[in-house]
Amino acid sequence: MVPEEICLILEKQFGDAVQSTKVEGGHPHAVVAADRWPEVALFLRDDPRLRFNLLNCISSLDLLADNKLACVYDLSSLPLDRGTALIIETHLFAVRVVTDRDEPTIPSVARVWPTAEWHEREAYDLMGIRFENHPDLRRILCPDDWVGHPLRKDYEFPLEYHGIPATTEYELTNPRH
Template sequence: MTFSEITDLLTTQFGPDIQANPQAIQPYLTVPANQLVAICQFLRDDDQLFFDLLACITGIDNGLGTDTMEVIYNLTSIPYQHNLMVKVVIPRNTTGKELPTIPSVAHIWRTADWHERETFDLVGIRFENHPDLRRILLPTDWVGHPLRTDYQEQEQYHGIKTK
């Protein structure tokens, strides 16, 4: 199935809020966060699509200037041999200490469990309804999220110089 056919199928099913960027080096769809779970469930379960593999989740901090973050999902249909990149843009939540939040897809693809934990740990995006959202690469008492653009590294960690 081609990118434009997938786009047409999804916009028919979920409405015009799905935005396609077919001119990108790797074409992608931008979907609203509030429709993410339903769209992902459809992408996996529809007989024409069957995206059975979530290959990667990437979290991006676009910085204080844009005040947004992105979560990017790379999907593959192994039997149909087609790929799809899905992007969700969310507010960065710079006011206060609340982390940006997006729904978890770990109940759709089990591999999302670890990918979401890594994104939470390093970028500071919270995945709502995740079965076990805790740090996966850094110690549990680490302060901050190192891949955020405003991250301030600690001078020391348990008496060990970090800089």
């Protein structure tokens, strides 16, 4: 199934909740309104035409110029009714959910795809997006008392952590964020 068809199905089903679609380029995706996202996610997983049962990845994104944060959900369909036959066909699609940078909240889809639980914890930890109704939203990679969210483009590098000095080359390397 090509991305155009998937976009048409979604637009027909959800109307305004699908804010925009992009089918050309390296990464076809639809932009979905945050408040309708769990509903759309369930439809993507369970609709017999789509069956996106595998959530590959959640990539958080800092759109500093627009003062927004976003999550990109990459999905693929893995037919489970083929028995032990070799699966060679699949369809891929992505959904982007954009949220405000000052109050970043997106509803959790950990109940639709359990694998989202750790991905969402990672996005919370590194990008600071809060996921509503997440079963266990706490930091996963950074220590619990870490300050800030490192992948934000305006992140300030700490100069020390519990008395451990940070890199002395900070001024030299001058990360551009």
